[in-house]
Amino acid sequence: MTEIRFHGRGGQGAVTSAELVALSAIDEGKYAQAFPSFGPERRGAPVVAFLRVSGSRIRVRSKVYHPDIVVVLDPTLLDIVDVAAGLKPGGTVIVNTAKTIEQLRAQYGFKGRLAAVDATKIAMEEMKVPITNTTMIGALLKTAPLTTLSAMEQPLNHRFGRIAERNKKAMERAFAETTIRE
Amino acid sequence: MAKVEAMMPWKDVPLGGTILEPGNARKFKTGDWRSKIRPVTDKEKCIKCGMCWIFCPDMAYTHREDGYFDWNGDYCKGCGICAKECPKDAITMVAEEE
Amino acid sequence: MAKRVGMEVSISISEAVKLANVDVISAYPITPQTHIVEHLSEFVSDGELHSAFVPVESEHSAMSAALGASAVGARTFTATSSQGLALMHEIMYLAASMRLPVVMSVVNRALSSPINIWNDLSDIMAERDSGWIQVFAINGQEAYDLTLQAFKIAEDPRVLLPVAVNLDGFILSHVIEPIELFEQKEVDPFLPPYQPVLRLDPEKPVSMGAFGSPEVFIEVKKQVEEALIGSQKVVAEVWKDFGQRYGRVYKPVESYQTKGAETILITMGSITETAMMAIDALREKGRQVGLVHIRLWRPFPFKEFLQAIKGAKTVAVLDRALSPGGVGGPVGLEVKSALFGKEERPYVAEFVAGLGGRDLTVETFIEVLDKAEKYSQKQKDFQYELIGVREK
Numbered sequence: 001m002t003e004i005r006f007h008g009r010g011g012q013g014a015v016t017s018a019e020l021v022a023l024s025a026i027d028e029g030k031y032a033q034a035f036p037s038f039g040p041e042r043r044g045a046p047v048v049a050f051l052r053v054s055g056s057r058i059r060v061r062s063k064v065y066h067p068d069i070v071v072v073l074d075p076t077l078l079d080i081v082d083v084a085a086g087l088k089p090g091g092t093v094i095v096n097t098a099k100t101i102e103q104l105r106a107q108y109g110f111k112g113r114l115a116a117v118d119a120t121k122i123a124m125e126e127m128k129v130p131i132t133n134t135t136m137i138g139a140l141l142k143t144a145p146l147t148t149l150s151a152m153e154q155p156l157n158h159r160f161g162r163i164a165e166r167n168k169k170a171m172e173r174a175f176a177e178t179t180i181r182e
Numbered sequence: 183m184a185k186v187e188a189m190m191p192w193k194d195v196p197l198g199g200t201i202l203e204p205g206n207a208r209k210f211k212t213g214d215w216r217s218k219i220r221p222v223t224d225k226e227k228c229i230k231c232g233m234c235w236i237f238c239p240d241m242a243y244t245h246r247e248d249g250y251f252d253w254n255g256d257y258c259k260g261c262g263i264c265a266k267e268c269p270k271d272a273i274t275m276v277a278e279e280e
Numbered sequence: 281m282a283k284r285v286g287m288e289v290s291i292s293i294s295e296a297v298k299l300a301n302v303d304v305i306s307a308y309p310i311t312p313q314t315h316i317v318e319h320l321s322e323f324v325s326d327g328e329l330h331s332a333f334v335p336v337e338s339e340h341s342a343m344s345a346a347l348g349a350s351a352v353g354a355r356t357f358t359a360t361s362s363q364g365l366a367l368m369h370e371i372m373y374l375a376a377s378m379r380l381p382v383v384m385s386v387v388n389r390a391l392s393s394p395i396n397i398w399n400d401l402s403d404i405m406a407e408r409d410s411g412w413i414q415v416f417a418i419n420g421q422e423a424y425d426l427t428l429q430a431f432k433i434a435e436d437p438r439v440l441l442p443v444a445v446n447l448d449g450f451i452l453s454h455v456i457e458p459i460e461l462f463e464q465k466e467v468d469p470f471l472p473p474y475q476p477v478l479r480l481d482p483e484k485p486v487s488m489g490a491f492g493s494p495e496v497f498i499e500v501k502k503q504v505e506e507a508l509i510g511s512q513k514v515v516a517e518v519w520k521d522f523g524q525r526y527g528r529v530y531k532p533v534e535s536y537q538t539k540g541a542e543t544i545l546i547t548m549g550s551i552t553e554t555a556m557m558a559i560d561a562l563r564e565k566g567r568q569v570g571l572v573h574i575r576l577w578r579p580f581p582f583k584e585f586l587q588a589i590k591g592a593k594t595v596a597v598l599d600r601a602l603s604p605g606g607v608g609g610p611v612g613l614e615v616k617s618a619l620f621g622k623e624e625r626p627y628v629a630e631f632v633a634g635l636g637g638r639d640l641t642v643e644t645f646i647e648v649l650d651k652a653e654k655y656s657q658k659q660k661d662f663q664y665e666l667i668g669v670r671e672k
Contacts, residue, residue, distance in 0.1 A: 019288075019456050026286030026458045033457050038312070038398065038450040038637070059553035061451050062641040155286075192499035192506075197440065197478050198379035199500040201487035 001054035002144060003064045006136075007083050008073035011043040013133025016159070017071065018049040021137055023155040024147040025053045033058045046081050053146045071140055072096060073119070073132045078108055087112070092143050094178070096120060096132050101181045115143050117178040126170040127163070134160075134167040138174030149175060212240060216260040219275045221253060227272035234264035234273060282460045282526070289420035289452055290315035292459045293359075293385055293445075296427040298329045299467045300383075303354035303474075306334035306345035310364040311397045312449040313387040317359055339364035343371035343382075350380035351488050353479035355431060358382065361449055362389035365403045369410075375442040376411025377504050378489050381434030381474070382442040385427065388549070389449040390636040398637020399449040401549065405601040405610045411504045413443040413511055414578040418552040420457045422575075423447040425528060428462075428471060432518050435474045439511045441504070446577075450637070452550040462526075470525055512579050532576035533584040537563055541570030543653050544592040544626075548574045548611060551598070551640050558645035569649055574611070582618050595619075595626045596652030598645070599664075600634045608632055608664025627656040633667035644668070 004021075008014030015036040022034035030053060037048040050064045066086045075097045077083060084093055093110050096119035104116060119135040126135075134156065141149060149172060156171070157164045196202050223234070230249040242258035243251045265273040287295075293316050297305070305324070307317040323329035332349075336342045342358050350356040360368060365386060375382050386404050390396045404414065413433060417423035423445065430443040447453055478486060492500055512532065523529040537559050538544055547555050552573040562569045572588045574581075589595055599609025607613050612630035619625040629652035634640045648667060655662070 022456045023286040026284070031458060032286065033455055035450070035455040038454060058457070059557055060642065061455070061550055061554050062639050065641070189495055190499070192502040195496060195499045195503060197503070198377060198488065199490065199492050199496065200378075200478055201490050204485040204487075 001052055001056075001058065002068045002146060003066065004051040004053075004069045004071060004140070004146075005064050005067040006049040006051065006071045006073065007077050007081055008047055008049070008133075009043075009077070010045045010047050011131075012073050013131050014047055014071075014073050015049040017073070017133040017137055017140075018051040020134070020152065020155045020159060021051055021053070021140065021146055023158075024151045027154060028147055028151050030055060030147070031058050033061075037063065046077055067091060069094065069140065069144060071136055073136050075099075075120075084110060092180075094136070094139050094143055096136060096139075101179060113143070113180065113182055115139060115178055115180045117174050119174055122170050122173050122177065126173065127166045135170045135174045138171035138176075139178040141171075142175050142178040143180060208241070211256045213242075213254075213256040213258055216255070216258055216278070218278045219260045219262070220255065220258060220278055221260075221262070221264050221273045222276050223251070223253065224272045224274070225250065227270045229270055229272075231269060233267045233269060237263050237267045239263060282462050282466060284458050284460050286456055287420075287459050287461075288315060288454060288456050289423055289447065289459070290387070290454065291319050292420055292424045292461065293427050293447075294319035294323065295461055296424045297357050297383075298323050299462060299464060300355065300357070300428060300431045300471055301473070302329075302331050302357045302431075304332045304334065304346070304349035304356045305358065306336055306342045306349065306356070307358050308336050308339050308342045308360070308364060310339070310361050312389060312399075312453050313359045313361040313364065313385065315453070316385055316387070320357075339367040340371060343368040343375065346382045346384075347371060347375055347378065347380050347489075350375075350382050351378070351480045353474065353476035353481075355435070355474040356380075356382045357384070359385035359387065361387040362391055362397075362403045365407060366391060369407065372407050372410040372412065372442075374489060376508075377500060379440040379478075379504070379507070380442060381431075381440055383427070383430040383434055384442065384444050385423075386444045386446045387449045387453045388446055394636075396636040397449070399451050400600045400635045400637070401446075401610075402601040402635070404444060404446050405603075407444070408578065408610060411441065411508060412578065413439070413441055413508065413515070413576075414446060415443070415576055416446045416549045416574070417452065418550050418573060418575075420452065420455065420459045421528070422530075423452065424459055424461070425522065425526075425530070428467065429518050429522055429530070431474070432471050433511065433515055436511075436514045436518075437475075437477050439507060439514050440477065441507055441511060446549065448550040466526075470522065508579050512576070512581060515576060530575065531584070532574075532581035533588045534573050534575060535588050536571040536573070538570035538572060538588065538592075540568055541592055542568040543570070543594040543596060543649060543656070544589050545569070545571045545645065545649055545652075546574065546589075546595060546597045546611060546615060547571060548577065549600070551600070551634065551645075554640060554642060555598070555645040557642045558649065561642065562646060562649060567649075580614055580618070585615075585618055586622070589626065592626045594629065594652050594656035596629045596631065596648055598634075598648055599630065599632045602632055602635065612664060627659060629655045629660075630664035631667050632664055638668055 006014040018034040022032035
């Protein structure tokens with residue numbers, strides 16, 4: 001079972017990211033579970049969402065305290081939230097950032113596997129909005145084969161309708177442009 | 183539910199205490215509660231408007247063929263609402279004998 | 281055929297209600313129940329479900345309208361949570377005593393104050409004695425299945441009682457997980473249209489909800505009590521029928537790893553499967569522990585429960601509601617009462633945890649089991665322990 005924690009701000013789509021990956025994994029016959037950290041929704045406030053993907057039935061329903069992967073949708077969160085809290089040894093941190101991995105390590109001291117993508121730039125170019133949820137899915141899938149880009153199509157079409165194509169493009173670009181360092 | 187009929191074993195009580203017979207409140211004669219006064223209608227003054235019948239909170243008045251309203255002691259509690267509401271002051275409350 | 285889809289549990293409940301072809305939905309929105317009725321109102325406005333959707337001005341009215349609808353013979357659904365359920369309180373008793381088979385999702389949430397939108401079972405426990413049949417789902421599939429089954433149980437002429445299907449707020453209701461959804465033609469043979477025994481009908485007038493003087497009140501209550509106790513037989517029949525048709529088997533009380541178990545943990549609702557992982561972790565270390573979860577809370581399945589915990593030396597009860605000034609929580613109270621007077625009975629350690637949405641982890645259940653065994657060895661004399669309270 002892979003456990004993932006998404007960090008975003010209210011309105012950026014951290015919850016949607018977790019949900020869409022879960023839907024895609026379930027469509028592929030896997031087991032998955034996605035849920036927000038429930039509370040009054042406030043636009044702009046730091047929020048988290050949780051995702052579990054597994055080959056067998058998932059029973060645990062508590063929050064994810066020891067994630068295998070952390071996805072950070074908004075670089076400004078790095079200064080105010082300990083996004084790597086509880087990260088499993090060998091776990092991965094994925095950051096939406098314009099910085100390089102080396103700059104990130106120097107500034108925040110992340111040890112272990114680190115992935116970076118300029119998701120805001122991709123989202124602005126492809127969708128004209130700084131909403132990075134589908135873009136960061138591309139980065140997530142680059143770091144772990146939770147589901148496939150092609151399996152993502154159905155949930156994206158269903159959720160986004162006529163703007164699904166732009167979201168797919170952003171996701172695919174992020175998949176290609178994400179850099180990973182062990 | 184009429185009082186006498188309610189004294190039945192629990193298995194025989196209609197589902198959920200539902201009353202199956204419409205209008206069976208008629209069997210529950212409340213006139214014996216009357217406070218020793220009753221209304222008397224002066225037919226000379228009565229204009230057959232039916233306000234007594236409309237306002238009676240029980241069913242102490244019935245509409246007659248000729249348009250007048252009969253008083254029925256089985257249901258009258260002597261409240262005097264009919265006398266109060268009569269637009270022609272045709273109804274007076276009179277003391278009843280013990 | 282049934283198809284497996286990823287779906288938010290709340291939405292799957294709307295799907296179940298749609299398959300049940302309800303005639304009337306009356307509801308008032310309250311977190312975390314909202315997604316269920318929002319989705320149902322979409323079905324109705326999109327013409328996918330031919331029901332009357334009554335958007336009322338309060339939960340008191342929601343339940344009142346549901347009773348009126350059920351009284352004319354309509355298949356009726358509503359849903360609520362927390363303060364909303366509390367506002368329905370007086371009408372809850374009417375639904376049971378008037379024998380109106382309303383089905384309701386209760387998306388369990390704490391009662392204020394402090395104001396809290398998160399999960400515990402204090403809302404439904406305040407309705408324990410209302411005369412409703414009460415079941416608890418441990419996962420999304422169960423919440424979906426129990427909703428469909430609830431109509432069949434409630435409307436059975438031998439039952440005619442309302443059913444509350446409980447699912448934990450947020451931690452179950454708002455989770456996306458795989459659920460097998462039925463097609464209409466698969467459900468129809470299992471759940472034919474409602475055939476009321478008595479209904480409000482101008483052609484054949486009756487009066488419902490009338491006055492009940494002291495001469496008849498106890499007799500009506502006795503009927504409700506007998507119907508509720510008798511409903512367990514119908515629940516078993518419906519669950520058997522469901523199992524034979526669709527392959528998913530439901531029982532009033534379920535056991536997990538109880539063979540040879542010296543200590544048994546008692547749970548209800550969606551914390552159950554997390555607790556099972558604690559059982560697995562301790563079993564791996566050679567500990568003789570097991571779990572029993574109660575699915576049918578009212579009527580309480582005493583015989584099945586006592587059979588399930590047979591042989592245990594220690595029973596640890598995990599309640600998610602308090603009965604302040606009493607013995608701890610409603611489930612603990614029930615378990616202790618069930619055992620009272622039995623010659624051989626286990627030591628009962630009662631714990632209350634998870635109030636107001638405090639997260640319960642695998643580690644919490646291990647802590648509870650450790651404590652239960654320790655207290656059992658010492659035969660510690662205590663009422664209950666509140667888990668996770670900061671003392672300093």
